[in-house]
Amino acid sequence: MDYRAAGVDVEAGRAFVERIRxxxxxxxxxxxxxxxxxxSGCFQLPSGFQEPVLVSGTDGVGTKLKLAQTIGCHHTVGIDLVAMCVNDVLTTGAEPLFFLDYLATGKLKPEQLTNVVSGITAGCKMAGCALLGGETAEMPGFxxxxEYDLxxxxxxxxxxxxxxxxxxVKIGDIAIALASDGVHSNGFSLVRKIVDDSQYxxxxxxxxxxxxxxxxFLLTPTRIYVKPILAALAQGVEIHGMAHITGGGLPENLPRALGENQSIRINNSWEIPPIFNWLxxxxxxxxxxxxxxxxxxxxxxVLIPPEQVEQAIAHFESQEIAAYAIAEVINGTGEIEGLFN
Known part of the structure; x- marks a missing residue:
């Protein structure tokens, strides 16, 4: 017996690396x-920093991968993978520098996984970061x-x-909401159950x-907000805090951007995309x-001073992102008021 007889094709792995080089x-x-x-991958720190701080983040795509594998569409989940990580890192004001991926599968299918990596590279370009390296694990029986995981x-x-x-973050700061591109990469266990239990x-x-x-439609990838946000900071928009709205939605993620003894009050509604009403x-x-x-x-x-609301909304709309002033930071203990009114 050899490794191939056990289900691992080393030569196919080498060929895959050449394919994605x-x-x-x-x-x-x-x-x-x-x-x-x-x-390992090596990266020299950019020049021009007096006290550089490195900011790291890690994430996956979740059970959205099951949908991608069911319908045979693998490019967009690669973008999701990058987006979930770089958007988190962005909340500190950091510019993403480099990205690494881990890809595990039962049997390496070069075309399928090349599509995944092509999505990862597309996401890295959107975020302006380098795909520095990664790991592909062929795990037969697992x-x-x-099937694959990322x-x-x-x-x-x-x-x-x-x-x-x-x-x-200050009392009186205004929350500017940036539109998503649909469901993004959270809640897909519920999405899949809704569709599987329906007539659809x-x-x-x-x-x-x-x-x-x-x-x-549901595989529309997570929007990457890096370049529009960094451009806003470079143009003088005074951002005091940021929140990436992922698992747990607004109730779980928005309070994470608030300071001590602060809450947030929803003042204005926004148009909820029809996919959510349908679900x-x-x-x-x-x-x-x-x-x-x-x-x-x-x-x-993003949380900004009230006098910068018009400038901020105009900037994000110029980047083709719908933006809305939806809430105000108030005194409190971390609650979101008015969300379900």
Missing amino acids: NLVHSTHRPEVIGGLGGF YQPG AGFCVGIVEKSRMLNTSQ NWSDRLEFSRDKTIGE AEVGAVDNTAMFNTFNMGIGFV
């Missing part, structure tokens, strides 16, 4: 040292044929004096997504459960 190199920044294939790791950098934390199939089309099937109706999901599971059309929130 150009994709990886296309993301490289000037600070990358060396190429793909070593035991995953079923056609994890991502990101490192960013920020000047210590400009690093955001909850102490900068992933291949059906809905009135608001006629150009895509339900499955394709609520088909699954008979109540409003509280929807807001505690999904982003409900808001993928990211």
Whole structure:
């Protein structure tokens, strides 16, 4: 017997690395040292920092991967993987520098996994970070044929004096909500149950997504907010805090951006995208459960002084991101008031 007889094809793994080499190199920044294939990735810190702080983050895509594998669409989940990590790192004001991925599968299928990596490289380009390296693990017997799992790791950098934390948030600051591109990458265990228990199939089309099937529409990748946010900071928008709206929705994530003895009061509603209304109706999901599971059309929130609201909204709209002033920071103990009114 040999390793191939046990289900691991070493030669296929080497061929896969060669297949993705150009994709990886296309993301490289000037600070990358060396190429793909070593035991580690090397990155020289950018110049111009007085007290550089490295900021790290890690995440996965979750059970959205099951949908991708069910309908055979693998590019967008690679973008999701990057987005979930870089958007988290961004909340400190950090610029993502480099990204690493971990990809595990039962049997290496080069075309399938090349599509995944092409999505990862696309996400890295959107975020301006380098895909520095990664690991591909072939694990027969651990995953079923056609199954794979993903994890991502990101490192960013920020000047210590400009690093955001909850102490900068002030009473009276306004929450600017930045639109999501749909469900993003959270709540898919519920999404899958809603569709599986209904009369709908992933291949059906809905009135608001006629150009895509339900499955394709739900695989719309997580929006990457890095470049618009960093551009806003560079143009003088005074951002005091940020929140990436992921698992747990607004109720769980928005309070994480607040300082001590602060709460936030929702003052204005926003137009909830029809996909969320459809999920609520088909699954008979109540409003509280929807807001505690999904982003409900808001993928990211920035907290800014009230006098900068118009400037900030104009900036994000110029970046083709719908933005709304939805809330105000008030005295309190971490609650969100008015969300379910």
